[in-house]
Amino acid sequence: MKFPSLFLSISLIFLGSYSLSSKDNKPSASAETRVESILPTAPESGSPWGDDASKLESISILNLIDEKNSQKRWQDANKEYSTAIDQFELGRKTIEKNREESKKEVFYEDRYEWQKQIRRENKEKEFQKQIFDLRSQTVAKLIKGMNLLDKIENPKVKESAPYLDLKSGIYREYIKHQEAFKNYLQVIDFTERYMELSSKNEAEAEPHRLLALSYEKMEQTALKSKNQELYYEFKELKKKHLLRFAEIHYGRESKEYAGIEEKVGKDF
Known part of the structure; x- marks a missing residue:
C-alpha cells in the first residue's frame, strides 16, 4: 500500500529528537491517555464496526463496467474478505474455548501458589501468541483483498456501491486488527482512507x-x-x-x- 507523505514525515521525525522551545507552553510529560475516559469503549449498537462483521453476497457488476476482469477481481477480493472474517472468528472461538478449559486443569505437581501463577501466566502467553498469529494471518488476507480491488481501474466500478461497500468492509476489519496491534499510524491512515471513500462512512x-x-x-x-x-x-x-x-x-x-x-x- 502507498502511504501519504504526512506519515513518511512523521516516521522520519520520530527517528530524531527535537526540543520543545517554549518553557511556558511545555506540556506535562506525565499526562496519561484521557480520551478513553470520556468516550465509549466500543462501537454503538448496530454499527458496522461491531464484532459481527457483515459479509457481502457475490453479485454481478458486469452491467456497470466494460473491463472483463473487474468482476473476477471483485469476487476474488470478496472471497478473501469473507474468508478472513470466518477464519478469524472460528480461530478466536477456539482459542477462547481452550482458554476456559485450561482454567479447569489441575497440576498436582504445583504445590505452591507461585508455581500455579507461573503456569497460568505461561499459558496465557501461549494464548496471546495464538491470537497474535491469527490476527497476522487475517491481516494478510485483508491486504490481499485490498490489492485485488486496487487492480480495478475502471472508474465506473470504483464509484459503484459493490466496490465501495467491499472496500469499506475490508478497511474496517483491517483497522480493527491494527488497533489491537496498537499500530496507531496504520489506524489513522486507513481510517482517513475509509472516510474518504464515501460521505456515509464519514458520518x-x-x-x-x-x-x-x-x-x-x-x-x-x-x-x-x-x-x-x-x-x-x-x-x-x-x-x-x-x-x-x-x-x-x-x-x-x-x-x-x-x-x-x-x-x-x-x-x-
Whole structure:
C-alpha cells in the first residue's frame, strides 16, 4: 500500500529528537491517555464496526463496467474478505474455548501458589501468541483483498456501491486488527482512507472515536520525542475528531456534546 507523505514525515521525525522551545507552553510529560475516559469503549449498537462483521453476497457488476476482469477481481477480493472474517472468528472461538478449559486443569505437581501463577501466566502467553498469529494471518488476507480491488481501474466500478461497500468492509476489519496491534499510524491512515471513500462512512461515529484515540497516542509519542510541532498538530486533530464524534454520537444539542466541547475549549 502507498502511504501519504504526512506519515513518511512523521516516521522520519520520530527517528530524531527535537526540543520543545517554549518553557511556558511545555506540556506535562506525565499526562496519561484521557480520551478513553470520556468516550465509549466500543462501537454503538448496530454499527458496522461491531464484532459481527457483515459479509457481502457475490453479485454481478458486469452491467456497470466494460473491463472483463473487474468482476473476477471483485469476487476474488470478496472471497478473501469473507474468508478472513470466518477464519478469524472460528480461530478466536477456539482459542477462547481452550482458554476456559485450561482454567479447569489441575497440576498436582504445583504445590505452591507461585508455581500455579507461573503456569497460568505461561499459558496465557501461549494464548496471546495464538491470537497474535491469527490476527497476522487475517491481516494478510485483508491486504490481499485490498490489492485485488486496487487492480480495478475502471472508474465506473470504483464509484459503484459493490466496490465501495467491499472496500469499506475490508478497511474496517483491517483497522480493527491494527488497533489491537496498537499500530496507531496504520489506524489513522486507513481510517482517513475509509472516510474518504464515501460521505456515509464519514458520518459514522466510530471512525472519529478511533481517530481521537489514535491521535492522542501519537500526541503522547510526539511529546516523548520532544517534537513541539507534531505534538500540537496531533492535539488539534484529536480535538477535531472528538467534537465530530460527539456531534454524530450524541447530537449537537446534547449535554454530552456540550461537555466535550467545553473540554476541547480548555485545550483538553
